[in-house]
Amino acid sequence: MLGASPITELGLGDDQHYLGVNGMFDQWSALFFEKAEKLNLILNLNNNNQSSNKFLIHYSFIIKKISIDSQYQQTPANWKQNVAKVTENAILTSPEYNKKVIKVSLDLGNLSPYESFAPGDFISVAPENSLESTDQFLLLLGLLDQKDCLFSIKKTSFSDVFDNDKSGIYTENEQSVKTLFEIVRTMLDINSIPKRLFFKYASCFSNLEFEREKLEELGSPEGLDLYYSYIIVPKRTVLETIADFPSLCGNVPVACLLDMFSRIYKKSYSISNYDPDGKQVSLTVAVVSYRKNARMPLRLGTCSNYLLGVEKGSLVTYDLHRGSMTLPPYKGYGHSSTPIIMVGPGTGLAPFMSFLQYRILNGSYNNTLFFGCRSETKDFIYKSDLHELVIKSHLKLFTAFSRDSPNVVYVQNVILEQYKLVADLICNKNAFVYVSGRLGQMPVDVQNAFAEAITKAGVMGMDITQSQNYLIAMKKTGRYQQECWD
Numbered sequence: 091m092l093g094a095s096p097i098t099e100l101g102l103g104d105d106q107h108y109l110g111v112n113g114m115f116d117q118w119s120a121l122f123f124e125k126a127e128k129l130n131l132i133l134n135l136n137n138n139n140q141s142s143n144k145f146l147i148h149y150s151f152i153i154k155k156i157s158i159d160s161q162y163q164q165t166p167a168n169w170k171q172n173v174a175k176v177t178e179n180a181i182l183t184s185p186e187y188n189k190k191v192i193k194v195s196l197d198l199g200n201l202s203p204y205e206s207f208a209p210g211d212f213i214s215v216a217p218e219n220s221l222e223s224t225d226q227f228l229l230l231l232g233l234l235d236q237k238d239c240l241f242s243i244k245k246t247s248f249s250d251v252f253d254n255d256k257s258g259i260y261t262e263n264e265q266s267v268k269t270l271f272e273i274v275r276t277m278l279d280i281n282s283i284p285k286r287l288f289f290k291y292a293s294c295f296s297n298l299e300f301e302r303e304k305l306e307e308l309g310s311p312e313g314l315d316l317y318y319s320y321i322i323v324p325k326r327t328v329l330e331t332i333a334d335f336p337s338l339c340g341n342v343p344v345a346c347l348l349d350m351f352s353r354i355y356k357k358s359y360s361i362s363n364y365d366p367d368g369k370q371v372s373l374t375v376a377v378v379s380y381r382k383n384a385r386m387p388l389r390l391g392t393c394s395n396y397l398l399g400v401e402k403g404s405l406v407t408y409d410l411h412r413g414s415m416t417l418p419p420y421k422g423y424g425h426s427s428t429p430i431i432m433v434g435p436g437t438g439l440a441p442f443m444s445f446l447q448y449r450i451l452n453g454s455y456n457n458t459l460f461f462g463c464r465s466e467t468k469d470f471i472y473k474s475d476l477h478e479l480v481i482k483s484h485l486k487l488f489t490a491f492s493r494d495s496p497n498v499v500y501v502q503n504v505i506l507e508q509y510k511l512v513a514d515l516i517c518n519k520n521a522f523v524y525v526s527g528r529l530g531q532m533p534v535d536v537q538n539a540f541a542e543a544i545t546k547a548g549v550m551g552m553d554i555t556q557s558q559n560y561l562i563a564m565k566k567t568g569r570y571q572q573e574c575w576d
Protein backbone atom coordinates (compact mmCIF):
# COMPACT_ATOMS: atom_id res chain seq x y z
CA MET A 91 0.00 0.00 0.00
CA LEU A 92 2.82 2.40 0.91
CA GLY A 93 5.03 1.13 -1.89
CA ALA A 94 7.37 -0.88 0.34
CA SER A 95 8.82 -4.17 -0.80
CA PRO A 96 10.50 -6.85 1.33
CA ILE A 97 14.29 -6.74 1.58
CA THR A 98 14.42 -10.47 2.03
CA GLU A 99 12.03 -13.33 2.64
CA LEU A 100 10.47 -13.79 6.05
CA GLY A 101 12.69 -15.90 8.32
CA LEU A 102 10.97 -18.12 10.85
CA GLY A 103 13.09 -19.42 13.74
CA ASP A 104 12.39 -22.99 14.79
CA ASP A 105 12.93 -23.90 18.43
CA GLN A 106 12.86 -27.58 17.47
CA HIS A 107 15.78 -27.16 15.00
CA TYR A 108 18.74 -29.21 16.26
CA LEU A 109 20.70 -25.94 16.61
CA GLY A 110 17.77 -24.03 18.12
CA VAL A 111 16.64 -20.73 16.58
CA ASN A 112 20.23 -19.95 15.57
CA GLY A 113 20.12 -22.76 13.02
CA MET A 114 17.80 -20.64 10.91
CA PHE A 115 18.73 -17.14 12.09
CA ASP A 116 22.40 -17.21 11.05
CA GLN A 117 21.60 -17.94 7.41
CA TRP A 118 18.74 -15.47 7.35
CA SER A 119 20.68 -12.62 8.97
CA ALA A 120 23.66 -13.13 6.63
CA LEU A 121 21.30 -12.84 3.66
CA PHE A 122 19.52 -9.86 5.18
CA PHE A 123 22.73 -7.88 5.79
CA GLU A 124 24.08 -8.76 2.36
CA LYS A 125 20.94 -7.38 0.70
CA ALA A 126 20.69 -4.41 3.06
CA GLU A 127 24.29 -3.51 2.29
CA LYS A 128 23.62 -3.63 -1.45
CA LEU A 129 20.69 -1.27 -0.89
CA ASN A 130 22.92 1.04 1.19
CA LEU A 131 20.62 0.57 4.14
CA ILE A 132 23.39 0.03 6.66
CA LEU A 133 25.35 3.08 5.62
CA ASN A 134 24.69 4.85 8.92
CA LEU A 135 25.97 1.95 10.93
CA ASN A 136 29.23 1.92 8.99
CA ASN A 137 29.56 5.67 9.20
CA ASN A 138 29.28 5.44 12.95
CA ASN A 139 32.36 3.27 12.80
CA GLN A 140 30.66 0.39 14.56
CA SER A 141 31.94 -2.76 13.02
CA SER A 142 28.94 -5.12 12.71
CA ASN A 143 30.73 -7.94 14.50
CA LYS A 144 31.74 -5.87 17.51
CA PHE A 145 29.62 -6.96 20.42
CA LEU A 146 28.01 -4.18 22.42
CA ILE A 147 27.07 -4.87 26.02
CA HIS A 148 23.51 -3.88 26.82
CA TYR A 149 22.21 -3.37 30.31
CA SER A 150 18.54 -4.23 30.76
CA PHE A 151 18.79 -3.45 34.45
CA ILE A 152 20.70 -1.06 36.63
CA ILE A 153 22.01 -3.17 39.47
CA LYS A 154 23.62 -1.11 42.20
CA LYS A 155 25.22 -2.21 45.41
CA ILE A 156 23.56 -0.64 48.44
CA SER A 157 25.67 0.36 51.41
CA ILE A 158 25.04 -1.52 54.65
CA ASP A 159 23.98 1.57 56.58
CA SER A 160 21.29 2.54 54.02
CA GLN A 161 17.60 2.38 54.94
CA TYR A 162 16.84 -0.31 52.31
CA GLN A 163 15.40 -3.67 53.23
CA GLN A 164 15.25 -6.71 51.04
CA THR A 165 12.11 -6.81 48.87
CA PRO A 166 10.11 -9.98 49.60
CA ALA A 167 10.99 -12.83 47.22
CA ASN A 168 7.40 -12.99 45.94
CA TRP A 169 7.14 -9.28 45.31
CA LYS A 170 3.98 -8.48 43.30
CA GLN A 171 3.39 -12.15 42.49
CA ASN A 172 0.78 -14.78 43.45
CA VAL A 173 1.89 -17.10 46.20
CA ALA A 174 0.42 -20.44 47.24
CA LYS A 175 1.12 -22.50 50.34
CA VAL A 176 2.29 -26.09 49.88
CA THR A 177 -0.10 -28.44 51.69
CA GLU A 178 1.23 -31.79 50.46
CA ASN A 179 4.25 -33.15 48.61
CA ALA A 180 4.09 -36.89 47.99
CA ILE A 181 5.92 -39.33 45.73
CA LEU A 182 3.42 -41.33 43.65
CA THR A 183 5.85 -43.82 42.11
CA SER A 184 7.29 -46.91 43.75
CA PRO A 185 10.59 -46.51 45.68
CA GLU A 186 12.13 -49.21 43.42
CA TYR A 187 11.51 -47.10 40.35
CA ASN A 188 14.41 -44.86 39.27
CA LYS A 189 12.12 -42.04 38.08
CA LYS A 190 9.84 -40.05 40.34
CA VAL A 191 6.39 -38.61 39.81
CA ILE A 192 5.17 -36.36 42.62
CA LYS A 193 1.89 -34.86 43.68
CA VAL A 194 2.22 -31.31 44.97
CA SER A 195 -0.89 -29.75 46.50
CA LEU A 196 -1.18 -26.01 46.91
CA ASP A 197 -3.56 -23.76 48.78
CA LEU A 198 -4.17 -20.72 46.57
CA GLY A 199 -6.02 -18.85 49.31
CA ASN A 200 -8.96 -16.68 48.40
CA LEU A 201 -8.89 -16.03 44.67
CA SER A 202 -10.99 -13.31 43.11
CA PRO A 203 -13.91 -14.58 40.95
CA TYR A 204 -11.87 -13.65 37.85
CA GLU A 205 -9.11 -15.98 38.92
CA SER A 206 -11.05 -19.18 39.65
CA PHE A 207 -9.95 -22.25 37.69
CA ALA A 208 -11.82 -24.74 35.52
CA PRO A 209 -10.98 -28.34 34.55
CA GLY A 210 -8.18 -28.27 31.97
CA ASP A 211 -6.56 -25.11 33.36
CA PHE A 212 -2.94 -25.08 34.39
CA ILE A 213 -0.68 -23.06 36.61
CA SER A 214 2.86 -21.97 35.99
CA VAL A 215 5.33 -22.18 38.83
CA ALA A 216 8.40 -19.97 39.33
CA PRO A 217 11.29 -22.28 40.24
CA GLU A 218 14.29 -21.38 42.34
CA ASN A 219 17.81 -22.76 42.11
CA SER A 220 19.02 -24.97 44.95
CA LEU A 221 21.09 -23.37 47.70
CA GLU A 222 24.09 -25.53 46.73
CA SER A 223 24.04 -24.67 43.03
CA THR A 224 23.56 -20.97 43.84
CA ASP A 225 26.64 -21.06 46.08
CA GLN A 226 28.58 -22.96 43.43
CA PHE A 227 27.70 -20.35 40.79
CA LEU A 228 28.86 -17.50 43.04
CA LEU A 229 32.04 -19.41 43.89
CA LEU A 230 32.90 -20.06 40.23
CA LEU A 231 32.46 -16.38 39.38
CA GLY A 232 34.40 -15.23 42.46
CA LEU A 233 31.33 -13.49 43.89
CA LEU A 234 30.80 -15.61 47.00
CA ASP A 235 32.12 -12.90 49.33
CA GLN A 236 29.33 -10.60 48.10
CA LYS A 237 26.50 -13.11 48.47
CA ASP A 238 24.81 -11.26 51.35
CA CYS A 239 25.30 -7.78 49.91
CA LEU A 240 22.13 -5.91 48.97
CA PHE A 241 21.64 -4.73 45.41
CA SER A 242 18.89 -2.53 43.99
CA ILE A 243 17.47 -3.64 40.63
CA LYS A 244 15.78 -1.25 38.25
CA LYS A 245 14.82 -1.51 34.58
CA THR A 246 16.64 0.49 31.91
CA SER A 247 15.15 1.64 28.63
CA PHE A 248 16.79 -1.42 26.99
CA SER A 249 14.83 -3.76 29.19
CA ASP A 250 11.77 -4.17 26.98
CA VAL A 251 13.94 -4.99 24.00
CA PHE A 252 16.57 -7.23 25.51
CA ASP A 253 15.20 -8.72 28.69
CA ASN A 254 13.41 -12.02 28.18
CA ASP A 255 11.41 -11.80 31.40
CA LYS A 256 7.72 -11.37 30.66
CA SER A 257 6.56 -11.43 34.26
CA GLY A 258 5.86 -7.71 34.25
CA ILE A 259 7.27 -7.46 37.76
CA TYR A 260 9.64 -4.71 36.89
CA THR A 261 7.91 -1.68 35.52
CA GLU A 262 9.64 1.58 34.90
CA ASN A 263 10.62 3.61 37.95
CA GLU A 264 10.15 0.67 40.29
CA GLN A 265 13.03 -1.04 41.93
CA SER A 266 13.46 -4.06 44.12
CA VAL A 267 16.20 -4.83 46.56
CA LYS A 268 17.73 -8.30 46.82
CA THR A 269 20.87 -9.89 48.13
CA LEU A 270 23.18 -11.17 45.41
CA PHE A 271 22.37 -14.69 46.60
CA GLU A 272 18.63 -14.10 46.03
CA ILE A 273 19.24 -12.55 42.60
CA VAL A 274 21.03 -15.71 41.50
CA ARG A 275 18.70 -18.14 43.27
CA THR A 276 15.43 -16.67 41.98
CA MET A 277 16.33 -14.95 38.72
CA LEU A 278 19.08 -16.80 36.81
CA ASP A 279 18.56 -20.12 35.02
CA ILE A 280 21.94 -21.57 35.98
CA ASN A 281 21.03 -25.17 35.13
CA SER A 282 19.95 -24.36 31.60
CA ILE A 283 22.04 -24.66 28.46
CA PRO A 284 23.94 -21.39 27.85
CA LYS A 285 22.76 -19.43 24.83
CA ARG A 286 25.23 -18.08 22.27
CA LEU A 287 24.67 -14.60 23.69
CA PHE A 288 26.20 -15.83 26.96
CA PHE A 289 29.48 -16.53 25.14
CA LYS A 290 29.48 -13.08 23.58
CA TYR A 291 29.20 -11.50 27.03
CA ALA A 292 31.68 -13.94 28.55
CA SER A 293 34.30 -13.18 25.87
CA CYS A 294 34.23 -9.52 26.98
CA PHE A 295 35.18 -10.48 30.53
CA SER A 296 37.78 -13.22 30.11
CA ASN A 297 41.34 -12.03 30.68
CA LEU A 298 43.04 -15.14 29.25
CA GLU A 299 43.66 -14.99 25.53
CA PHE A 300 43.10 -18.70 24.88
CA GLU A 301 39.81 -18.77 26.77
CA ARG A 302 38.65 -15.48 25.26
CA GLU A 303 39.21 -16.84 21.75
CA LYS A 304 37.23 -19.98 22.53
CA LEU A 305 34.39 -17.93 24.04
CA GLU A 306 34.34 -15.65 20.99
CA GLU A 307 34.22 -18.67 18.70
CA LEU A 308 31.38 -20.27 20.68
CA GLY A 309 29.41 -17.02 20.45
CA SER A 310 29.88 -16.58 16.71
CA PRO A 311 27.99 -18.01 13.71
CA GLU A 312 31.30 -19.56 12.56
CA GLY A 313 31.54 -21.46 15.84
CA LEU A 314 28.17 -23.15 15.45
CA ASP A 315 29.70 -26.62 15.00
CA LEU A 316 31.74 -26.19 18.18
CA TYR A 317 28.67 -24.86 20.02
CA TYR A 318 26.76 -27.92 18.82
CA SER A 319 29.34 -30.47 19.97
CA TYR A 320 30.36 -28.68 23.19
CA ILE A 321 26.95 -27.43 24.38
CA ILE A 322 23.98 -28.94 22.56
CA VAL A 323 25.01 -32.60 22.28
CA PRO A 324 26.07 -33.06 25.93
CA LYS A 325 23.42 -30.54 27.12
CA ARG A 326 26.17 -28.80 29.10
CA THR A 327 24.74 -26.46 31.71
CA VAL A 328 25.69 -22.88 32.58
CA LEU A 329 27.32 -24.09 35.80
CA GLU A 330 29.48 -26.66 34.00
CA THR A 331 30.42 -24.14 31.32
CA ILE A 332 31.64 -21.43 33.69
CA ALA A 333 33.65 -24.10 35.51
CA ASP A 334 35.45 -24.73 32.18
CA PHE A 335 36.45 -21.04 31.88
CA PRO A 336 38.24 -20.10 35.13
CA SER A 337 39.33 -16.77 33.64
CA LEU A 338 35.77 -15.53 34.23
CA CYS A 339 36.29 -15.83 37.99
CA GLY A 340 36.37 -12.36 39.53
CA ASN A 341 35.85 -10.62 36.19
CA VAL A 342 32.08 -10.66 35.54
CA PRO A 343 30.40 -7.53 36.94
CA VAL A 344 27.20 -8.07 38.92
CA ALA A 345 25.56 -5.42 36.71
CA CYS A 346 25.79 -7.82 33.75
CA LEU A 347 24.39 -10.96 35.35
CA LEU A 348 20.77 -10.46 34.28
CA ASP A 349 21.77 -9.92 30.65
CA MET A 350 24.56 -12.47 30.39
CA PHE A 351 22.62 -15.41 31.83
CA SER A 352 19.14 -16.58 30.81
CA ARG A 353 16.40 -15.67 33.24
CA ILE A 354 14.71 -18.45 35.13
CA TYR A 355 11.18 -18.83 33.81
CA LYS A 356 7.95 -20.31 35.05
CA LYS A 357 6.99 -23.84 34.02
CA SER A 358 3.43 -24.98 33.42
CA TYR A 359 1.63 -27.84 35.16
CA SER A 360 -1.91 -29.04 34.49
CA ILE A 361 -4.18 -28.83 37.49
CA SER A 362 -4.97 -32.44 38.35
CA ASN A 363 -7.95 -32.03 40.64
CA TYR A 364 -11.23 -30.18 40.79
CA ASP A 365 -12.10 -28.13 43.85
CA PRO A 366 -15.56 -26.49 43.70
CA ASP A 367 -14.26 -23.83 46.11
CA GLY A 368 -11.40 -23.11 43.72
CA LYS A 369 -8.81 -22.91 46.49
CA GLN A 370 -6.90 -26.19 46.47
CA VAL A 371 -4.94 -27.36 43.43
CA SER A 372 -2.88 -30.50 42.93
CA LEU A 373 -0.10 -30.85 40.41
CA THR A 374 1.25 -34.14 39.09
CA VAL A 375 4.88 -33.64 38.19
CA ALA A 376 7.38 -35.98 36.51
CA VAL A 377 10.76 -35.18 38.07
CA VAL A 378 13.28 -34.72 35.24
CA SER A 379 16.66 -36.38 35.81
CA TYR A 380 18.82 -38.00 33.18
CA ARG A 381 22.39 -38.65 32.06
CA LYS A 382 23.39 -37.95 28.47
CA ASN A 383 25.94 -40.74 28.79
CA ALA A 384 27.75 -42.61 31.56
CA ARG A 385 30.60 -40.07 31.65
CA MET A 386 28.39 -36.99 31.95
CA PRO A 387 26.98 -35.77 35.27
CA LEU A 388 23.33 -36.26 36.19
CA ARG A 389 21.18 -33.49 34.74
CA LEU A 390 18.23 -32.27 36.82
CA GLY A 391 15.21 -30.42 35.43
CA THR A 392 15.04 -27.01 37.10
CA CYS A 393 11.38 -26.70 38.05
CA SER A 394 10.45 -30.33 38.65
CA ASN A 395 13.40 -30.73 41.04
CA TYR A 396 12.52 -27.46 42.74
CA LEU A 397 9.00 -28.84 43.30
CA LEU A 398 10.45 -32.15 44.54
CA GLY A 399 12.20 -30.16 47.27
CA VAL A 400 9.39 -27.83 48.40
CA GLU A 401 8.25 -28.63 51.91
CA LYS A 402 4.80 -28.54 53.41
CA GLY A 403 4.08 -25.00 54.59
CA SER A 404 6.51 -23.29 52.22
CA LEU A 405 5.39 -20.75 49.62
CA VAL A 406 5.42 -21.19 45.86
CA THR A 407 5.10 -18.37 43.32
CA TYR A 408 2.63 -19.11 40.53
CA ASP A 409 0.32 -17.81 37.77
CA LEU A 410 -3.03 -19.30 36.82
CA HIS A 411 -3.77 -19.92 33.10
CA ARG A 412 -6.73 -21.02 31.05
CA GLY A 413 -6.04 -24.42 29.48
CA SER A 414 -6.53 -25.11 25.80
CA MET A 415 -8.69 -28.21 26.46
CA THR A 416 -12.31 -27.68 27.42
CA LEU A 417 -15.04 -30.14 28.29
CA PRO A 418 -18.06 -30.64 26.00
CA PRO A 419 -20.68 -27.91 26.10
CA TYR A 420 -23.10 -28.52 28.92
CA LYS A 421 -26.76 -29.34 28.63
CA GLY A 422 -27.76 -27.55 31.76
CA TYR A 423 -25.23 -26.44 34.33
CA GLY A 424 -22.37 -28.82 34.97
CA HIS A 425 -23.82 -32.01 33.51
CA SER A 426 -23.09 -33.24 29.99
CA SER A 427 -24.31 -36.52 28.55
CA THR A 428 -21.66 -36.31 25.79
CA PRO A 429 -19.11 -39.11 26.27
CA ILE A 430 -15.43 -38.29 26.45
CA ILE A 431 -12.36 -40.36 25.55
CA MET A 432 -9.13 -39.35 27.26
CA VAL A 433 -5.65 -40.53 26.27
CA GLY A 434 -3.09 -39.62 28.91
CA PRO A 435 0.14 -41.60 29.17
CA GLY A 436 2.39 -40.73 32.14
CA THR A 437 1.72 -37.29 33.60
CA GLY A 438 -0.57 -36.71 30.62
CA LEU A 439 -3.12 -38.13 33.07
CA ALA A 440 -2.95 -34.91 35.14
CA PRO A 441 -5.66 -32.81 33.44
CA PHE A 442 -7.90 -35.88 33.15
CA MET A 443 -7.97 -36.36 36.93
CA SER A 444 -9.46 -32.87 37.00
CA PHE A 445 -11.90 -33.69 34.14
CA LEU A 446 -13.03 -36.87 35.90
CA GLN A 447 -13.57 -35.23 39.28
CA TYR A 448 -15.56 -32.41 37.70
CA ARG A 449 -17.71 -34.62 35.47
CA ILE A 450 -18.47 -37.18 38.13
CA LEU A 451 -19.44 -34.44 40.57
CA ASN A 452 -21.90 -33.27 37.91
CA GLY A 453 -23.30 -36.72 37.11
CA SER A 454 -21.51 -37.27 33.76
CA TYR A 455 -20.41 -40.90 33.90
CA ASN A 456 -19.66 -41.73 30.26
CA ASN A 457 -15.88 -41.45 30.60
CA THR A 458 -13.24 -43.59 28.88
CA LEU A 459 -9.55 -43.35 29.72
CA PHE A 460 -6.51 -44.84 28.00
CA PHE A 461 -3.56 -44.63 30.39
CA GLY A 462 -0.03 -45.83 29.74
CA CYS A 463 3.14 -46.09 31.79
CA ARG A 464 6.14 -48.41 32.08
CA SER A 465 5.02 -50.80 34.77
CA GLU A 466 1.83 -51.49 36.70
CA THR A 467 3.73 -51.81 39.97
CA LYS A 468 6.19 -48.93 39.51
CA ASP A 469 4.59 -45.89 37.90
CA PHE A 470 0.86 -46.49 37.64
CA ILE A 471 -0.06 -43.18 39.29
CA TYR A 472 -3.52 -42.71 40.86
CA LYS A 473 -4.13 -46.45 40.41
CA SER A 474 -6.49 -46.87 43.38
CA ASP A 475 -8.45 -43.66 42.59
CA LEU A 476 -9.02 -44.86 39.02
CA HIS A 477 -9.99 -48.38 40.06
CA GLU A 478 -12.51 -46.94 42.50
CA LEU A 479 -14.14 -45.01 39.63
CA VAL A 480 -14.21 -48.18 37.51
CA ILE A 481 -15.95 -50.09 40.32
CA LYS A 482 -18.58 -47.33 40.57
CA SER A 483 -19.09 -47.50 36.75
CA HIS A 484 -17.97 -43.89 36.41
CA LEU A 485 -15.04 -44.81 34.16
CA LYS A 486 -13.97 -47.33 31.53
CA LEU A 487 -10.22 -47.74 31.98
CA PHE A 488 -7.75 -49.28 29.52
CA THR A 489 -4.09 -49.52 30.42
CA ALA A 490 -0.82 -50.12 28.57
CA PHE A 491 2.28 -51.10 30.57
CA SER A 492 5.12 -50.83 28.12
CA ARG A 493 7.75 -52.78 30.11
CA ASP A 494 5.64 -55.43 31.81
CA SER A 495 5.53 -57.88 28.93
CA PRO A 496 7.99 -58.94 26.23
CA ASN A 497 5.77 -57.23 23.65
CA VAL A 498 6.05 -53.49 24.17
CA VAL A 499 2.51 -52.09 24.50
CA TYR A 500 1.61 -48.42 24.23
CA VAL A 501 -1.69 -46.55 24.51
CA GLN A 502 -2.09 -46.53 20.73
CA ASN A 503 -2.01 -50.35 20.69
CA VAL A 504 -4.76 -50.52 23.29
CA ILE A 505 -6.88 -47.95 21.42
CA LEU A 506 -6.69 -50.19 18.36
CA GLU A 507 -7.62 -53.27 20.41
CA GLN A 508 -10.75 -51.38 21.52
CA TYR A 509 -11.63 -50.35 17.97
CA LYS A 510 -15.35 -51.18 18.22
CA LEU A 511 -15.89 -49.17 21.40
CA VAL A 512 -13.75 -46.27 20.19
CA ALA A 513 -15.41 -46.05 16.76
CA ASP A 514 -18.89 -46.27 18.27
CA LEU A 515 -18.16 -43.52 20.81
CA ILE A 516 -16.59 -41.20 18.24
CA CYS A 517 -18.82 -41.75 15.21
CA ASN A 518 -22.19 -42.72 16.71
CA LYS A 519 -22.16 -41.07 20.14
CA ASN A 520 -20.30 -37.86 19.20
CA ALA A 521 -17.67 -38.35 21.90
CA PHE A 522 -15.08 -35.66 22.51
CA VAL A 523 -11.47 -36.92 22.36
CA TYR A 524 -8.62 -35.51 24.47
CA VAL A 525 -4.91 -36.32 24.21
CA SER A 526 -2.38 -35.07 26.76
CA GLY A 527 1.27 -35.84 27.57
CA ARG A 528 4.78 -35.52 26.18
CA LEU A 529 5.21 -34.29 22.62
CA GLY A 530 7.06 -36.42 20.11
CA GLN A 531 5.62 -39.46 18.41
CA MET A 532 2.80 -40.15 20.89
CA PRO A 533 0.16 -37.66 19.65
CA VAL A 534 0.75 -38.73 16.04
CA ASP A 535 0.58 -42.46 16.85
CA VAL A 536 -2.57 -41.95 18.89
CA GLN A 537 -4.32 -40.09 16.07
CA ASN A 538 -3.29 -42.83 13.61
CA ALA A 539 -4.65 -45.45 16.00
CA PHE A 540 -8.02 -43.67 16.19
CA ALA A 541 -8.14 -43.46 12.39
CA GLU A 542 -7.30 -47.16 12.05
CA ALA A 543 -9.90 -48.05 14.68
CA ILE A 544 -12.65 -46.19 12.80
CA THR A 545 -11.69 -47.86 9.52
CA LYS A 546 -11.40 -51.32 11.11
CA ALA A 547 -14.84 -50.97 12.70
CA GLY A 548 -16.21 -50.24 9.23
CA VAL A 549 -18.16 -47.18 10.37
CA MET A 550 -19.76 -45.55 7.31
CA GLY A 551 -17.31 -47.58 5.20
CA MET A 552 -14.53 -45.03 5.74
CA ASP A 553 -11.09 -45.94 4.41
CA ILE A 554 -8.00 -44.79 6.33
CA THR A 555 -7.75 -41.44 4.50
CA GLN A 556 -11.41 -40.70 5.15
CA SER A 557 -10.98 -41.62 8.82
CA GLN A 558 -7.99 -39.29 9.09
CA ASN A 559 -10.02 -36.51 7.46
CA TYR A 560 -12.84 -37.22 9.88
CA LEU A 561 -10.44 -36.69 12.81
CA ILE A 562 -9.02 -33.53 11.23
CA ALA A 563 -12.58 -32.19 10.93
CA MET A 564 -13.12 -33.08 14.60
CA LYS A 565 -10.05 -31.06 15.51
CA LYS A 566 -11.41 -28.04 13.67
CA THR A 567 -14.69 -28.15 15.58
CA GLY A 568 -12.97 -28.76 18.93
CA ARG A 569 -14.16 -32.35 19.28
CA TYR A 570 -10.55 -33.65 19.18
CA GLN A 571 -8.28 -31.64 21.45
CA GLN A 572 -4.73 -32.15 22.57
CA GLU A 573 -2.33 -30.51 25.00
CA CYS A 574 1.20 -31.85 24.75
CA TRP A 575 4.54 -30.55 25.95
CA ASP A 576 8.26 -31.05 25.37
Ligand SMILES: Cc1cc2nc3c(=O)[nH]c(=O)nc-3n(C[C@H](O)[C@H](O)[C@H](O)COP(=O)(O)OP(=O)(O)OC[C@H]3O[C@@H](n4cnc5c(N)ncnc54)[C@H](O)[C@@H]3O)c2cc1C
Binds near residue numbers: 325378390437440576
Ligand atom coordinates in the same frame (compact mmCIF):
# COMPACT_ATOMS: atom_id res chain seq x y z
C1 LIG B 1 0.46 -26.59 29.21
C2 LIG B 1 1.50 -27.49 29.85
C3 LIG B 1 1.12 -28.37 30.83
C4 LIG B 1 2.07 -29.19 31.43
N1 LIG B 1 1.69 -30.06 32.40
C5 LIG B 1 2.58 -30.87 32.98
C6 LIG B 1 2.17 -31.79 34.00
O1 LIG B 1 1.00 -31.87 34.37
N2 LIG B 1 3.14 -32.57 34.57
C7 LIG B 1 4.46 -32.52 34.18
O2 LIG B 1 5.28 -33.26 34.74
N3 LIG B 1 4.87 -31.65 33.22
C8 LIG B 1 3.97 -30.82 32.63
N4 LIG B 1 4.39 -29.92 31.68
C9 LIG B 1 5.83 -29.82 31.39
C10 LIG B 1 6.50 -28.85 32.41
O3 LIG B 1 6.06 -27.53 32.16
C11 LIG B 1 8.04 -28.82 32.34
O4 LIG B 1 8.43 -28.64 31.00
C12 LIG B 1 8.71 -30.07 32.89
O5 LIG B 1 8.36 -30.25 34.26
C13 LIG B 1 10.25 -29.96 32.81
O6 LIG B 1 10.65 -28.79 33.45
P1 LIG B 1 12.01 -28.73 34.31
O7 LIG B 1 12.27 -27.29 34.61
O8 LIG B 1 11.95 -29.68 35.44
O9 LIG B 1 13.08 -29.30 33.31
P2 LIG B 1 14.10 -28.47 32.38
O10 LIG B 1 15.18 -27.88 33.20
O11 LIG B 1 13.31 -27.55 31.49
O12 LIG B 1 14.65 -29.67 31.54
C14 LIG B 1 13.78 -30.34 30.66
C15 LIG B 1 14.54 -30.58 29.38
O13 LIG B 1 15.51 -31.60 29.64
C16 LIG B 1 15.70 -32.35 28.49
N5 LIG B 1 15.56 -33.78 28.81
C17 LIG B 1 14.70 -34.34 29.67
N6 LIG B 1 14.89 -35.67 29.73
C18 LIG B 1 15.91 -35.93 28.87
C19 LIG B 1 16.59 -37.11 28.48
N7 LIG B 1 16.27 -38.30 28.98
N8 LIG B 1 17.60 -36.99 27.58
C20 LIG B 1 17.95 -35.79 27.08
N9 LIG B 1 17.35 -34.65 27.41
C21 LIG B 1 16.34 -34.72 28.29
C22 LIG B 1 14.66 -31.94 27.46
O14 LIG B 1 15.31 -31.09 26.52
C23 LIG B 1 13.68 -31.12 28.24
O15 LIG B 1 13.15 -30.07 27.49
C24 LIG B 1 3.43 -29.11 31.04
C25 LIG B 1 3.81 -28.21 30.05
C26 LIG B 1 2.87 -27.42 29.45
C27 LIG B 1 3.31 -26.46 28.38
